[in-house]
Amino acid sequence: MREPPGFALFPTALGTCAIAWNSIGLTGVWLPEANVESLRRRVAGHRGGSREEAPSGPVAAAVDAIVRLLAGEHVDLRGVALDDAGIAEFDRRVYTVTREIEAGRVLTYGEVAARVGADASARAVGESLGRNAMPIVVPCHRVVATGGLGGFSAPGGVRTKQRLLAIENARPEGPPGLFDAPGDSRWSSAAQDVDAPLPAPRR
DSSP states (O other): OOOOOEEEEEEETTEEEEEEEOSSSEEEEEOOOSOHHHHHHHHHTGGGOOEEOOOOHHHHHHHHHHHHHHTTOOOOOTTSOBOOTTOOHHHHHHHHHHHTSOTTEEEEHHHHHHHHOTTOOHHHHHHHHHTOSSTTTSOGGGEEOTTSOOOOOSTTHHHHHHHHHHHTTOEESSSOOTTOOTTOOTTGGGGGGTTSOOOOOOO
16 A cells, blocks of 8 residues: 655754655655745645654665765766656656756756757756756756856745755866866855855745
């Protein structure tokens, strides 16, 4: 018999995050909001409701990996199981490509589109990532605009995206340039602001 869905809130270097799951895999991941109780209510109502409990097994391992990633470790989350029921086929393809981007690297929306297939465009990839219900595990923050950051639909918007990239010391995919200093990142200035509270999510 399938176990009822569960959820948990957990502390990270970025603030209180949340995770929801069922017997298949994760069904949602939430970045910090300004109000923890508001976050708890939002997650509790996810997919019709679930119960708050301490994660165990693979879910506990996923939580630990997210915590370590947000603390600055380059952790591989590609092995975390997801329940992709209800996710459109195009979005699944976009998320599969996005999950292959390693911590510390970024791709542009156009580069992701090229890997998704001939029916994809940079705009379609951006719209797909805007629907991503599992940020960090599906690392949509690692997909950026040509010459800039692009958008981000999680609480805090582009500021949160910048902070995540700074934590990962991110740079475009490929070998460092000849004049890149070790630990250099175009988003590193945001790392100094990592402990600042995030603004409330946009409604």
